[in-house]
Amino acid sequence: MTTTRRNILAGAALAASFALSPAFAQAPTEIELFFPVPVDGQLARDMAALIKEFNEKNPSIKATPVYTGSYDETLIKTRAAMKAGKPPAAVIMSANFLLDLKIEGEIQPMDGLIKADGKTNDQFMGQFFDALHGNAVLDRQVYGVPFHNSTPLLYVNTDHLKEAGLDPDKLPANWEELVATAKKLTKREGDRVTRWGMMMPSNYDYGGWILQALTHSNGGQWFNVDYGGEVYYDTPSMLGALTFWSDLIAKHKVHPAGVQAGGAVSSAFLSGQASMMLLSTGSLTHIRTNAKFPYKVAFVPKNVKNEVPIGGASLVIPTGVEGERRKAAWTLINWMTSPEKSGWWSRATGYFAPNKAAYDTPEMKEFIAKNPDAGIAVSQLSFAKPWFATYKTVPVRKAIEDELAAVLSGKKTPKEALVAAQKGADEIMRPYVEQTALKLPTN
Amino acid sequence: MLAPSLLFLALFTYWPVVQVLWQSLHGQVRVGGPQAYVGPQNFLKLFADPAFRKALANNLVYALGTVIPSLVLALGFAMALARSSRVNALFRALFFLPVLIPLVAAASIFLFLFLPNVGLLDYHLAKLAISGPNWLGDPDIALWSIMALTIWKNAGYYMLFFLAGLQAVPADAYEAAILDGAGPWQRLRYVTLPYLKPTIGFVLVIGLLNVVTQVDHVFVLTKGGPSDSTNLLLFYVYQQAVENYDAGRAAAGTLVMLALLLVVTASSLRTLERSFGEKEA
Numbered sequence: 001m002t003t004t005r006r007n008i009l010a011g012a013a014l015a016a017s018f019a020l021s022p023a024f025a026q027a028p029t030e031i032e033l034f035f036p037v038p039v040d041g042q043l044a045r046d047m048a049a050l051i052k053e054f055n056e057k058n059p060s061i062k063a064t065p066v067y068t069g070s071y072d073e074t075l076i077k078t079r080a081a082m083k084a085g086k087p088p089a090a091v092i093m094s095a096n097f098l099l100d101l102k103i104e105g106e107i108q109p110m111d112g113l114i115k116a117d118g119k120t121n122d123q124f125m126g127q128f129f130d131a132l133h134g135n136a137v138l139d140r141q142v143y144g145v146p147f148h149n150s151t152p153l154l155y156v157n158t159d160h161l162k163e164a165g166l167d168p169d170k171l172p173a174n175w176e177e178l179v180a181t182a183k184k185l186t187k188r189e190g191d192r193v194t195r196w197g198m199m200m201p202s203n204y205d206y207g208g209w210i211l212q213a214l215t216h217s218n219g220g221q222w223f224n225v226d227y228g229g230e231v232y233y234d235t236p237s238m239l240g241a242l243t244f245w246s247d248l249i250a251k252h253k254v255h256p257a258g259v260q261a262g263g264a265v266s267s268a269f270l271s272g273q274a275s276m277m278l279l280s281t282g283s284l285t286h287i288r289t290n291a292k293f294p295y296k297v298a299f300v301p302k303n304v305k306n307e308v309p310i311g312g313a314s315l316v317i318p319t320g321v322e323g324e325r326r327k328a329a330w331t332l333i334n335w336m337t338s339p340e341k342s343g344w345w346s347r348a349t350g351y352f353a354p355n356k357a358a359y360d361t362p363e364m365k366e367f368i369a370k371n372p373d374a375g376i377a378v379s380q381l382s383f384a385k386p387w388f389a390t391y392k393t394v395p396v397r398k399a400i401e402d403e404l405a406a407v408l409s410g411k412k413t414p415k416e417a418l419v420a421a422q423k424g425a426d427e428i429m430r431p432y433v434e435q436t437a438l439k440l441p442t443n
Numbered sequence: 444m445l446a447p448s449l450l451f452l453a454l455f456t457y458w459p460v461v462q463v464l465w466q467s468l469h470g471q472v473r474v475g476g477p478q479a480y481v482g483p484q485n486f487l488k489l490f491a492d493p494a495f496r497k498a499l500a501n502n503l504v505y506a507l508g509t510v511i512p513s514l515v516l517a518l519g520f521a522m523a524l525a526r527s528s529r530v531n532a533l534f535r536a537l538f539f540l541p542v543l544i545p546l547v548a549a550a551s552i553f554l555f556l557f558l559p560n561v562g563l564l565d566y567h568l569a570k571l572a573i574s575g576p577n578w579l580g581d582p583d584i585a586l587w588s589i590m591a592l593t594i595w596k597n598a599g600y601y602m603l604f605f606l607a608g609l610q611a612v613p614a615d616a617y618e619a620a621i622l623d624g625a626g627p628w629q630r631l632r633y634v635t636l637p638y639l640k641p642t643i644g645f646v647l648v649i650g651l652l653n654v655v656t657q658v659d660h661v662f663v664l665t666k667g668g669p670s671d672s673t674n675l676l677l678f679y680v681y682q683q684a685v686e687n688y689d690a691g692r693a694a695a696g697t698l699v700m701l702a703l704l705l706v707v708t709a710s711s712l713r714t715l716e717r718s719f720g721e722k723e724a
Contacts, residue, residue, distance in 0.1 A: 076685045104475045104688075192574040196560075202580075204666050256559060258577030259669040264558050273560045391474065395687045405669030409581050428687075432474045 028062040029328040031089035034081075035065055036074040036313065046348040054335055061328045063089075071097070071313070072205055072394060078318065082106060087318035089329035095135035095314045096389040098144045099228050103391050103432065107316045109141040113330045128337075128354045134225055134386030136314055144314030145337050146354035148345060150282040151308040151380050152213040154298045160185050160195075160275040171298040172276075175217075175244060178301040182254035185275035197254035199274040200245065201262040207404050208397040210278055212309045212388055214241035219304035222388040229391055229433040233400055234422035240303065242414040246407050259405045280311055281377040284350030288371065297373045299380050306383045312351060350374070352381060390425075391432035399424035460701070463694045470691030478690075485695040495696065497671045498679040501586060502654065505675060509593040510650035514643065516598040521605030522635070535606070538599040546596065550663035553592045554579075557664070579665050582672035589673055592660055597653065601646045608642030609635070644715040651707050655700060676700050 033051065037043040044067050051065045068074040071094035078091050093101070101107040114124045121142050125133055128146045136144040158168035164184040172178040182197030200210050212222045220237025224230035232238060248255035266283060268274035270290050278300060279287075287295065300308050315333045317326060335341060343358035345351065347367050358364055359378065368375045390396045403417035403424075412420075426433075467486070472479045489495050520538050524531040541549065556563045557578035565575040578588045612635060620630050636643075658678045661667060667674035667682065674682075680700065684693035 072686070079685070079688070189572065192569075192572060194569075204668055256577065258559075258580030258582075260559065260577075260580055264561070267558065267561045271561050392687065398686075402668065402670040405580075405582060409577075409583070409669065411582060411670070431471075435474055 028060055029324045030062045030064070031325055031328045031332065032064050032066050033332065034068045034074055034078055034088045034091040036068055036071050036092060036094070043349055046345070050336070050341065050345065054332060058331060058335070061331060063328075063332050070205065075101075075394070079106065082318055082320065085320075087320045089317065089321050089325045090332055091316050091318065092147055092313045093144065093316045095132070095144065095146070095149070095310065095312055096387040096393055098135060098314060098316065099138055099389040100391060100393045101316065102138050102143055103228060106319055107143055108319050108321070109143055110145070110317065110330070111141050113326075114142060127356060129352070129356060129381055129384075131310055131381055131384035131386070132314075132354050135310060135389060144316050145333050146312070146314050147337055147342065148282070148349065148351035149310055149312035149354050149381075150280045150351050151311060151377070151384050152210055152278045152300050153281045153284070153377055153380065154300055155269060155277050155279055155287060156296050156298065157269065157272065157275045157293055158296050159293045160272075168294075168296065171296060172301050173298070174301050175303045178276075179248070179252055179254070182248065182276060183252060186254045193253070193256070195272070196256055196268065196274045197276060198248055199255060199260060199265045199268055199277045201265045201279065202259045202401075202404055202408055203261040204398060204401055206262045207259070207401045208388070209280075209309060209311055211238075211241060211245070211400070211404055213278065213300050214244060216307040216309060216385060217241070217300055217302040217304065218244070219307075221385075222309070223390055225386055227437065228389065229429045229437055231388070231390060231396060231400075231422070231425050231429075233425060234418045237304075239414055239418055242404070242407060242418065244303070245404075246414055249408060250410060258409045281380075282312065282349060282351045284373060284377060285348065286350065288350070288373070295373075297376050299376070299383070306380075308380060308384055310384045310387045312354075346374075350377075352378060391429050395428045396425045399428060463697050463701075466690055466694035467698050468691075470689070481691065485691040489692055489695045489699070492692075494671045494674060495679055498667075498674040498676050501672070501674055502676045504586065505590060505593075506651060506654040508587070508590050509597065510647065510654060513594045513597040513601055513650065514646055516594065517601030517646070518605050518639070520598065520602040521609055522631075524602075525606065525609045535602070538602055540599065541596045542600040544596075546657060546659040547663055549592060549596055550660035553588075553660070554664055557588055580669055582669045585665055585669060585673045589660055589664055592664075593657070597650065601650070604642050604646050604649075605639065608639045612638040641715060644711060648708060648711040648715070651711070652704070655704060676703075 035047050047065050047067075051063050054063055055061065066088065068077045074091065074093065075097050078088065078093070081087055093107075098107065111121060114121060117124075121137070121140070125137060125142060128136070129149075132146040132149055136142060136146055154171065156171050161168045161181075166181065166184060172181045178198065185195070185197035186193060187195040201207065202210065215222055215238050218237045218241045220235060220241065221232055222238075223232065245255075249257050262279070265274065265277050266279060266287065269277045269279075270287070270292075272293065284297070299306055315336065317329050317333075321329060336345075337355055339353070339355045339357035339361055342353040342355045343361050343364045346353035346358065347364070353359065353364070359368075368378070388397065400418075400421040403412065403421040406412040407414055407417045468480060468482060469478045470481045470485055471477070472481065520535075524535050524538075544552075559565060559575070559577050559580065562575075562578070564578065568575040576584050579585050616634050616638070617630060620634050625633065655675075655677060658675055658681070661673055661675055661678045665673045667678050676696065677700065680693050680696040683689045683696060
């Protein structure tokens with residue numbers, strides 16, 4: 001009896017002390033941030049450091065970073081959380097998923113938040129590179145805030161160039177030079193290749209993006225930028241791009257056959273078993289820290305023109321995040337995409353800072369002077385186009401990635417593969433197309 | 444007395460089945476819209492999908508190609524290590540070790556084993572001047588690479604059952620066989636195997652169930668690729684449910700899988716009963 005009474009008294013006293021303390025009066029708004037780690041490196045550790053700093057500077061908010069795997073897995077986990085009725089307050093979402101999420105009504109426009117800050121959409125988006133607007137502004141509404149971005153980049157082991165008697169200051173700039181260089185760099189012992197001249201990742205998610213880069217370099221477009229129901233898989237520019245990749249394997253024998261995972265490509269490059277590779281700028285820091293040899297980077301070699309797709313991720317707020325949590329998420333998003341913070345993240349990871357002003361900060365100027373490779377990556381951004389985004393982006397992308405795998409393994413010709421991919425993608429997008437572009441007035 | 448277990452069975456087994464049944468007949472008619480009754484459409488779409496047919500065929504190859512080799516290996520291990528001695532105890536532990544490693548961890552290890560050029564496998568092959576294939580990136584080979592992992596992982600597990608089964612073979616049966624002049628092969632064929640029949644049946648059921656329910660390694664190693672060459676039924680269902688966001692088709696796939704499992708277990712149980720019956724007679 002007495003112990004119970006004492007407990008109650010103690011409890012009451014404790015409650016009273018809580019109620020009186022200022023800490024209790026302003027309990028911080030708790031929000032979660034879902035974040036992916038799509039490339040090699042220590043992004044998870046860096047993210048923890050970033051959010052820790054945010055929480056220290058904003059005592060009224062307590063943000064928790066939640067690691068959610070790859071870009072694809074992050075989409076899945078976000079949707080699962082929303083279905084369970086507990087959407088995270090903010091998500092770093094692969095930029096090309098935004099259209100699909102908007103079509104399904106799963107993310108909210110940020111126009112109201114921007115307006116409350118006294119800005120127009122154009123003013124707000126004006127702080128970011130133009131190439132990023134296509135994957136963030138949908139139907140004139142802002143659905144995402146660019147956080148980190150990338151393009152594919154050509155990485156070259158310059159020791160190997162010298163070894164082969166080539167000029168390390170002249171990196172391949174077009175497809176012809178790329179093939180010629182790769183041929184000289186490839187080393188064989190009998191029939192066995194001991195070093196590949198060129199490697200490109202072709203695993204799910206990466207392969208489609210690299211093929212888009214080749215398609216753009218060949219003057220093509222992957223998809224209808226203004227409408228989420230059309231892809232241009234079965235087109236001459238895409239056929240040229242896919243044939244080029246397949247020729248590197250079957251005809252020139254400078255690229256290994258079959259599907260290569262992104263991690264396998266960077267491992268081969270770092271271990272000296274591949275002399276050149278196309279990989280994301282997001283891997284710059286990883287390569288810089290781990291390469292035990294001098295290397296250089298260059299634009300993706302062109303056939304028709306210099307053009308690459310954007311990659312990377314934007315911050316989004318899911319539907320159903322309201323009130324204080326929505327405001328807190330907005331504070332976090334603005335802080336993370338500020339020139340200082342996006343610059344810091346860029347230096348830590350290798351991704352571009354999407355905020356143009358980041359490159360005017362003294363830290364960034366000093367960093368680029370010290371690491372010219374980062375500067376080359378940035379200059380390629382002016383040749384960038386939006387990343388493919390359609391209704392059901394992941395399956396539509398998988399439709400061509402499965403065919404890409406068949407071509408790289410010598411199972412199908414590029415033409416057969418593209419016809420099949422187009423058919424598969426059209427089938428997946430049909431419900432959307434029928435309810436939008438093909439939904440015509442009946443009388 | 445039965446009521447509590449029945450309640451749990453209903454709650455966690457039968458009710459979800461009813462829900463899956465309902466879901467398989469419903470789906471989104473309008474993009475971004477609510478669920479509606481669509482009749483057998485999900486099943487029609489399912490069987491029209493080449494990826495599903497591929498997953499079905501893959502699962503068949505995977506089942507035959509993993510269950511039988513692991514079973515034969517396990518029987519071999521068990522017979523070699525049946526007599527208890529210190530050395531045998533060590534080897535039993537070694538063969539059993541893979542069972543203790545979680546499937547995801549094992550797959551992560553194999554991921555590095557299979558890495559082209561730099562992986563352990565290719566590294567050693569290179570010493571013999573052989574260039575290894577692209578273990579996980581070639582559609583003709585990827586499924587077999589995954590099957591190798593499964594066999595490695597399961598053989599030690601099945602060995603345990605066979606070790607137990609061998610204890611049950613009476614020593615005088617062997618003595619009689621030797622007196623009759625039976626060689627090692629005949630002893631295996633006419634003494635050991637008949638006694639092990641129930642164990643073999645049991646291991647078959649366990650093995651076939653594992654084939655359908657384990658996909659962790661597919662997720663880690665290939666994500667079903669390249670070109671769906673390593674896609675298995677359960678992984679296909681996962682893809683439909685969470686990647687393609689098509690709950691209806693996922694439910695239809697689940698029902699097909701459930702039906703297959705029912706057929707497999709029912710027929711295995713009947714065979715098991717029959718072999719037990721024979722022994723008693």
